[in-house]
Amino acid sequence: MLDEEDLRKIVQAVRAVLNAEQSVSGHIAERWTGGQLVLKPGRAGTHEKTIPIEDFFRKIIAVRERLRVLEQRINSHPKLADDDRVQLQEYITRAYGSLTTF
Template sequence: MHTAGIGSKVEHPHFGRGVIVDSGTEFYVIWFKSQNGTKNIGKDFAELRIIEQADATESPAAGISLADIEMALNNILEQRMHEFQLVPMANKWNDGMLVMQPKDDSLQAKEMPIETFFHKIVMVRDRLRLIEQKINAHKVLTDEEKVDIQQYITGVYGSLTSFNILFKETHHQFRGAK
């Protein structure tokens, strides 16, 4: 049975490296970067390797619980929920107009500035990213359910790659499954 304090760095054979963020009588709550979240791992799990031991009585995080960390993360996500990153549009589209012309000439065409359309596309992208964060941080969904839902989001990104021509910088573009 392991006896590591909060703040100890560990390595799990499946989840990789992590940090103990809380401790119960029979298990650790470990945050794994690969999972972007926490997992409960039994203290008697033989394959959990302690990389850097932290004593529970000396750890500066000893007074911080998992609930405190989750509340802080939720506050940050809530604050950032309505903040959208300024994403530059490719210069060739500046002052351009998007025109949607129906085949039937008796019907009116729809026009809108490309900047307006681009802004809406960026908002869709940012909201998809927020949904991804919420799924990854969800406390009830299993890893299998998270992966299943994530595949749908990846499919949506793939469907939106047609709009990548509007982005000035490639790192802002949509990416589907590779």
């Protein structure tokens, strides 16, 4: 059976692989340049919202970077127990997954 330290190392290794594979550059594909994200409500009488796609991607990248900072702080926190650290890293992993599903 794996102990908490082994689980923490596995989570870190998986995260490193995912970060390397899913690293997003500062540029979006040409086909998206100048595009817009349109949110259309399902209820009649309400207005749609249009967001420049560059702004949308910029916000997603900002969330991802903040998750990385949070993960670093969790890993270096001197008073956090290993089992709590692993649990928090699992939450971060799920949040990363949510950012890559669309």
